[in-house]
Amino acid sequence: MSDTPRPHDPPTEGSATLKVTGWSPGEDVIEVQRSPAPGAAHGAWRTFRETARGLRTTMARIAEGPSTIQYPEEKVPVYPRFRGRHKLHRFEDTGGTGSDPARAGLEKCVGCSLCAAACPADCIRVVAAENTPENRVSAGERYAAVYEINLSRCIFCGYCEIACPFDAITMGHDYELSDYDRSDLIFTKEMLLAEPLERTPLRNEGE
Amino acid sequence: MPRPQPRTITFTIDGRDVSAPENTMLIDAARQGDVEIPAFCYEPKLGQPVGACRMCLVEVEGIPKLQTGCSTPVKDGMVVYTQGERVKSAQQAVVEFLLLNHPLDCPVCDKGGECPLQDITFGWGGGISRFIEPKRHFVKPLELSPLIAIDRERCILCYRCVRFSQEISEDYQLVLLERGAHSYVATFDGHPYVAPFSGNIVELCPVGALTSRPYRFRARPWDIEGAGSVCTLCPAQCNVTVTVRDERALRVLARENGEVDDGWLCDKGRFAYQSFHVDERITEPLLRDGGRLRPVSWERALQQAAAGLARAGASTGAIAGDHSTNEEGLILARLMREALGSPHIDSRRASSLPLELHRALGAPGLQAKVSDLEFAHAVLILAADPVNDAPILDLRLRKGVRRHGLTLAVASPAPSSLDENAATTVRHAPGAGAIFAAALSAALTDDEDAARLARDAGAEPEAVRELAALLRGPVDDVPDTGETPPREVVILWGERLAAGPNGEAGIRALLKIAEALGMGGVEGAGLLEVPATSNGRGLREAGALPNAGPGLSEPASAGRDTRAIAEGLLDGELAALYLLHCDPLRDLPDSELWGRALASAGTVVAHAAFLTEGIREHATVVFPAEVYAEKEGTIVHPDGRIQRLRPAIAHPGSVRSEWQVLAELAGRVGFDLDLLSGAMASRQLFESVPFYAGLTLEEIGGRGVRWQEREAAASFPTPAGVTSAAGKLEITDTPADALELAGFRSVWDAPEVEFSPALGFLFPHRELA
Ligand code: SF4
Ligand code: SF4
Ligand code: SF4
Numbered sequence: 003m004s005d006t007p008r009p010h011d012p013p014t015e016g017s018a019t020l021k022v023t024g025w026s027p028g029e030d031v032i033e034v035q036r037s038p039a040p041g042a043a044h045g046a047w048r049t050f051r052e053t054a055r056g057l058r059t060t061m062a063r064i065a066e067g068p069s070t071i072q073y074p075e076e077k078v079p080v081y082p083r084f085r086g087r088h089k090l091h092r093f094e095d096t097g098g099t100g101s102d103p104a105r106a107g108l109e110k111c112v113g114c115s116l117c118a119a120a121c122p123a124d125c126i127r128v129v130a131a132e133n134t135p136e137n138r139v140s141a142g143e144r145y146a147a148v149y150e151i152n153l154s155r156c157i158f159c160g161y162c163e164i165a166c167p168f169d170a171i172t173m174g175h176d177y178e179l180s181d182y183d184r185s186d187l188i189f190t191k192e193m194l195l196a197e198p199l200e201r202t203p204l205r206n207e208g209e
Numbered sequence: 210m211p212r213p214q215p216r217t218i219t220f221t222i223d224g225r226d227v228s229a230p231e232n233t234m235l236i237d238a239a240r241q242g243d244v245e246i247p248a249f250c251y252e253p254k255l256g257q258p259v260g261a262c263r264m265c266l267v268e269v270e271g272i273p274k275l276q277t278g279c280s281t282p283v284k285d286g287m288v289v290y291t292q293g294e295r296v297k298s299a300q301q302a303v304v305e306f307l308l309l310n311h312p313l314d315c316p317v318c319d320k321g322g323e324c325p326l327q328d329i330t331f332g333w334g335g336g337i338s339r340f341i342e343p344k345r346h347f348v349k350p351l352e353l354s355p356l357i358a359i360d361r362e363r364c365i366l367c368y369r370c371v372r373f374s375q376e377i378s379e380d381y382q383l384v385l386l387e388r389g390a391h392s393y394v395a396t397f398d399g400h401p402y403v404a405p406f407s408g409n410i411v412e413l414c415p416v417g418a419l420t421s422r423p424y425r426f427r428a429r430p431w432d433i434e435g436a437g438s439v440c441t442l443c444p445a446q447c448n449v450t451v452t453v454r455d456e457r458a459l460r461v462l463a464r465e466n467g468e469v470d471d472g473w474l475c476d477k478g479r480f481a482y483q484s485f486h487v488d489e490r491i492t493e494p495l496l497r498d499g500g501r502l503r504p505v506s507w508e509r510a511l512q513q514a515a516a517g518l519a520r521a522g523a524s525t526g527a528i529a530g531d532h533s534t535n536e537e538g539l540i541l542a543r544l545m546r547e548a549l550g551s552p553h554i555d556s557r558r559a560s561s562l563p564l565e566l567h568r569a570l571g572a573p574g575l576q577a578k579v580s581d582l583e584f585a586h587a588v589l590i591l592a593a594d595p596v597n598d599a600p601i602l603d604l605r606l607r608k609g610v611r612r613h614g615l616t617l618a619v620a621s622p623a624p625s626s627l628d629e630n631a632a633t634t635v636r637h638a639p640g641a642g643a644i645f646a647a648a649l650s651a652a653l654t655d656d657e658d659a660a661r662l663a664r665d666a667g668a669e670p671e672a673v674r675e676l677a678a679l680l681r682g683p684v685d686d687v688p689d690t691g692e693t694p695p696r697e698v699v700i701l702w703g704e705r706l707a708a709g710p711n712g713e714a715g716i717r718a719l720l721k722i723a724e725a726l727g728m729g730g731v732e733g734a735g736l737l738e739v740p741a742t743s744n745g746r747g748l749r750e751a752g753a754l755p756n757a758g759p760g761l762s763e764p765a766s767a768g769r770d771t772r773a774i775a776e777g778l779l780d781g782e783l784a785a786l787y788l789l790h791c792d793p794l795r796d797l798p799d800s801e802l803w804g805r806a807l808a809s810a811g812t813v814v815a816h817a818a819f820l821t822e823g824i825r826e827h828a829t830v831v832f833p834a835e836v837y838a839e840k841e842g843t844i845v846h847p848d849g850r851i852q853r854l855r856p857a858i859a860h861p862g863s864v865r866s867e868w869q870v871l872a873e874l875a876g877r878v879g880f881d882l883d884l885l886s887g888a889m890a891s892r893q894l895f896e897s898v899p900f901y902a903g904l905t906l907e908e909i910g911g912r913g914v915r916w917q918e919r920e921a922a923a924s925f926p927t928p929a930g931v932t933s934a935a936g937k938l939e940i941t942d943t944p945a946d947a948l949e950l951a952g953f954r955s956v957w958d959a960p961e962v963e964f965s966p967a968l969g970f971l972f973p974h975r976e977l978a
């Protein structure tokens with residue numbers, strides 16, 4: 003240990019630093035704001051100066067007019083990659099290459115449980131079942147008979163979306179997820195497949 | 210043949226010196242040195258390796274080409290490399306070839322997450338695919354049987370399933386058809402693969418080509434937990450792992466125990482778990498009210514049962530049946546003897562045997578182990594049909610004959626599934642097993658009665674003499690070099706030998722045969738019983754017998770046996786009946802007698818999981834019974850192995866543990882059994898059976914312990930000289946105009962089979978009323 007005492011070392015009896023302030027900020031600090039020196043005039047001047055500085059900011063904003071967003075009538079747009087409430091998808095018949103009219107309307111999810119395996123919060127529950135010719139739900143051999151996400155547990159990490167081999171689940175943009183009952187936050191397959199009632203506005207490129 | 214004693218050698222693998230038994234395959238030997246060689250087709254349980262998949266290639270110094278680790282026996286001083294460039298590129302090439310035609314539909318594949326092909330591709334594969342051509346396609350998935358689905362695209366042609374069918378269960382149904390990339394697994398002519406052990410191929414298949422239809426898509430490996438237990442659906446008591454999801458059993462897998470099941474399960478054990486969760490299951494107490502059983506509260510049911518039992522008091526009879534644990538047997542016996550003062554308790558179907566015979570049969574020196582069936586010189590099957598009584602033993606005997614030169618002899622009234630493997634087969638008249646045993650004992654002791662007895666038993670005297678000679682063994686092929694090793698003979702006998710009027714004589718004859726063959730105290734030889742109920746041995750040892758207390762001790766007073774209980778109910782001497790997991794109309798012989806007996810019983814208290822005829826028609830109070838996956842306690846394997854049941858799933862509905870109900874009833878009739886937990890019941894058992902002394906549940910653990918191998922076995926009350934004292938056997942002749950039919954219940958004829966949706970098709974439908 004060198005002879006210069008380090009900032010947090012207990013002051014040594016009779017050392018030079020102790021006499022100055024009782025606490026030394028260390029060598030790499032350039033400037034230390036110290037409280038005003040004792041004395042009434044000094045204090046009054048300082049109070050006046052700081053109040054004036056604050057009022058300057060206030061006046062400048064008044065000139066700009068109000069900037070309150072009237073939530074919930076008005077919503078803050080989110081970025082396109084914002085991770086909100088999940089969505090499950092169905093095949094669409096887009097008519098383009100790779101779109102198969104035979105599959106249109108079928109659920110993309112095959113109930114493989116890979117999302118549940120990836121989920122760090124353990125909030126997805128999948129119970130799979132077998133498709134039959136009479137009851138074909140998904141495009142694969144199996145489908146998710148039960149698909150539930152407990153959104154009160156979800157941490158919106160998006161791992162489920164990454165794990166899904168069929169792009170069946172994606173993170174949507176809805177963030178309005180408060181409720182009066184915890185159990186209403188367990189979203190079922192039907193809820194996740196349905197279109198959200200109101201769309202969350204998206205921020206444009208570069209906005 | 211006796212067990213081989215291999216020499217230990219040392220070889221070098223990846224620069225490390227490792228010792229292993231000589232001639233074990235490299236892949237197993239490598240494991241001793243913590244080196245893993247990937248494999249698909251190699252499975253030691255299947256016998257000789259076939260080298261079909263080439264995944265296990267390794268480099269052996271001095272051999273120019275790479276060798277298959279699964280079929281190269283290890284030799285002293287061998288130098289092996291598993292990490293070199295050549296080996297690595299070979300492994301990657303094999304994985305690439307296997308995946309050429311593989312659909313890689315892991316997300317919809319039931320094997321995903323527990324798939325060796327996934328694991329090995331990840332661990333040893335090259336990581337990329339260069340194959341862009343269209344893959345080979347098959348129609349999928351198809352039903353191979355009502356229990357198994359097959360997806361031929363996923364098959365990697367490892368031959369495991371075919372080898373199982375051809376060499377283990379020997380049902381010769383599965384074959385590989387076609388050649389090259391078009392090869393596929395099939396049965397001849399596309400018939401469904403229905404066999405008693407078919408489910409094992411699902412567990413054997415290293416990919417998702419063979420999947421269990423009842424388990425299909427029910428869960429993923431990360432959704433489930435495995436709970437070790439023991440199957441109590443037949444006396445073989447195979448060790449199992451129950452796959453549990455959301456407190457329900459979804460699958461049963463084998464939990465390999467070489468001394469019990471050798472890693473196989475029969476289809477009943479594998480698929481009957483479905484019956485745990487069917488609507489037919491009784492999940493709440495029922496009380497007969499106005500002629501019909503209606504659900505009631507536990508309080509009401511307990512109160513009614515206790516009142517009925519208290520009214521009947523000493524004139525209560527009790528029968529413990531299939532699936533009862535030792536603890537339940539002990540507590541039921543205490544409830545009867547101590548709380549109600551009634552000695553009438555039984556757990557056997559046949560008429561009661563003198564206590565000294567029970568003791569002689571259970572003597573530790575005379576017990577064969579299950580593995581002895583495989584390594585003995587000769588095995589005789591007497592009054593038993595393994596595939597219907599304790600299916601897994603059938604596989605063990607086949608293995609002994611195929612791999613260890615076992616000489617098998619079958620004596621039975623009807624053709625048995627093992628006839629083709631037997632060196633000799635003797636047929637006798639139905640119901641004449643006991644007389645046949647007498648004839649055989651006479652033939653072994655060169656008694657002049659042998660021929661007459663053989664004719665009485667409906668067997669060829671010559672065949673009986675030949676059988677005796679075969680069991681005694683060749684006299685002169687062992688060179689006279691002083692010590693000749695004792696000949697190891699095992700008799701696998703069924704408890705139904707003791708049924709019928711000659712039952713006792715049959716057992717005495719059996720003991721005489723054992724004496725004549727010098728079985729006593731010979732390691733690897735002895736008797737192995739197939740009890741009529743799954744825990745028959747344990748219940749007897751726990752004292753659920755009319756003439757024995759816990760540990761086959763002398764009881765204060767002898768009671769009625771099963772048949773006498775029925776007669777007692779009929780003539781009004783008994784007023785109440787306690788049925789623990791037993792439906793007399795289904796499980797006990799003479800259902801006509803039982804029908805009348807039950808109808809005249811005042812109170813019938815039953816623990817049942819299903820409403821079978823006898824319970825539905827006659828029970829006054831029905832307590833919902835546990836199934837084995839819910840039970841806590843111990844059971845005893847026919848060879849004396851005490852095994853532990855642990856609860857794997859939760860009780861459905863308001864089901865309570867049997868020990869709890871029995872203890873509660875005892876309390877209500879004014880006797881405190883001092884039981885607060887299942888473990889206390891086990892402790893009471895270990896304290897009251899002298900030859901279990903000092904045992905703890907921890908000692909039993911997951912593999913069980915044979916009590917004969919513990920020190921406390923010395924306190925078994927082995928009787929002296931039962932057989933010599935018996936002298937001539939007393940045989941009651943069947944009247945000439947009577948035809949005696951031996952009745953027995955196959956393990957497939959059980960409510961668990963009947964009520965399992967997928968297994969129901971195997972339920973035998975009785976034709977004789
Ligand atoms: S976003 Fe993350 S925490 Fe939420 S369900 Fe998906 S994987 Fe689970
Ligand atoms: S959402 Fe995707 S990952 Fe999850 S079960 Fe469905 S297909 Fe599998
Ligand atoms: S067998 Fe294995 S590798 Fe093949 S599809 Fe099934 S899980 Fe995937």
Ligand code: SF4
Binds near residue numbers: 367418
């Ligand atoms: S079905 Fe399975 S066990 Fe049978 S050969 Fe194919 S991969 Fe092997």
Ligand code: FES
Binds near residue numbers: 265
């Ligand atoms: S494991 Fe050796 S060839 Fe298959």
